[in-house]
Amino acid sequence: MTHFLDIHTTPPEALRSMIDQGIAMKRARKSRPKGAPDDEQPLAGHMVALIFEKPSTRTRVSFDVGVRQMGGQTMVLSGSDMQLGHGETIADTARVLSRYVDLIMIRTFEEETLLEMAEYASVPVINGLTNRTHPCQIMADVMTFEERHGPIAGKKVVWSGDGNNVFASLAHASLQFGFDLTFTGPPPLDPERAWLDLAQERGRPITIERDPVKAVHGADLVVTDTWVSMHDPESAKERRHNQLRGYQVNEELMSHANPDALFMHCLPAHRNDEVTSAVMDGPQSVIFDEAENRLHAQKAVMRHCLGL
Numbered sequence: 488m489t490h491f492l493d494i495h496t497t498p499p500e501a502l503r504s505m506i507d508q509g510i511a512m513k514r515a516r517k518s519r520p521k522g523a524p525d526d527e528q529p530l531a532g533h534m535v536a537l538i539f540e541k542p543s544t545r546t547r548v549s550f551d552v553g554v555r556q557m558g559g560q561t562m563v564l565s566g567s568d569m570q571l572g573h574g575e576t577i578a579d580t581a582r583v584l585s586r587y588v589d590l591i592m593i594r595t596f597e598e599e600t601l602l603e604m605a606e607y608a609s610v611p612v613i614n615g616l617t618n619r620t621h622p623c624q625i626m627a628d629v630m631t632f633e634e635r636h637g638p639i640a641g642k643k644v645v646w647s648g649d650g651n652n653v654f655a656s657l658a659h660a661s662l663q664f665g666f667d668l669t670f671t672g673p674p675p676l677d678p679e680r681a682w683l684d685l686a687q688e689r690g691r692p693i694t695i696e697r698d699p700v701k702a703v704h705g706a707d708l709v710v711t712d713t714w715v716s717m718h719d720p721e722s723a724k725e726r727r728h729n730q731l732r733g734y735q736v737n738e739e740l741m742s743h744a745n746p747d748a749l750f751m752h753c754l755p756a757h758r759n760d761e762v763t764s765a766v767m768d769g770p771q772s773v774i775f776d777e778a779e780n781r782l783h784a785q786k787a788v789m790r791h792c793l794g795l
């Protein structure tokens with residue numbers, strides 16, 4: 488069974504071929520009329536369940552469209568409408584869904600839910616975000632970087648802000664794709680110790696630099712994300728804003744990165760909190776390419792999982 492649960496647990500060669508296939512499939516689509524099905528229909532006859540226990544725009548639409556472009560069909564399920572939200576176990580839900588569908592994508596809160604789904608499903612399971620990680624996003628981000636600037640290996644990537652789930656998957660990617668990663672943010676919002684230790688053990692330690700200006704020096708890519716994630720309590724908002732204000736990505740901060748540095752944000756963004764509109768809409772920003780590439784990268788992820 489080939490699940491796609493995390494970047495650090497997926498072999499680097501498989502990750503590389505997914506990125507390359509995503510880029511190739513995107514190119515092939517660009518030569519076809521918008522809305523046309525792909526030349527190849529590897530998911531014909533396949534049914535994909537997309538389960539959301541949290542809100543989503545990009546993940547929901549990109550998976551749905553991607554499956555249809557490849558000839559498959561989807562059903563989008565909200566956790567709260569399922570018996571899952573009313574006491575049925577994850578293991579039983581996984582066993583039942585496996586009798587109907589060929590692939591499951593789930594966005595959930597606890598990582599344990601994802602892992603239990605994968606353990607008991609007899610079809611592949613894809614991680615569409617948990618409180619801890621967001622691997623599909625980072626596949627799209629690596630693809631976006633490489634489309635513009637070639638191999639990401641050896642480049643300097645800087646994350647400014649909260650050491651959250653998206654950062655965790657970026658950290659995993661730094662190990663598998665071989666780029667240098669610097670984190671800049673306040674100590675209370677540091678990345679999980681487990682990820683810092685993993686990076687250390689794998690010989691590619693994450694640099695922590697509290698001064699954002701020093702951090703972005705020589706950066707090829709600057710990345711940030713919301714200061715308050717979906718799993719963070721609303722009551723933490725004011726405190727987090729106070730802690731993170733100095734880590735806003737603005738034109739002044741970008742001026743200390745390499746002149747051709749790219750700016751990324753997984754979106755949704757809070758304009759003029761974690762990033763200014765000037766940077767989001769400026770020439771270094773590739774935020775809408777990232778959003779588009781969710782579609783292409785995830786098509787490759789689904790093909791990888793299904794061996795198609």
Ligand code: CP
Nearest residue numbers: 543544545546753754
């Ligand atoms: N970046 C991302 O996962 O967006 P959604 O929450 O809209 O799916």
Ligand code: NVA
Nearest residue numbers: 651712716717753754
């Ligand atoms: N860190 C954000 C990412 C949203 C795509 C969250 O978990 O809410």
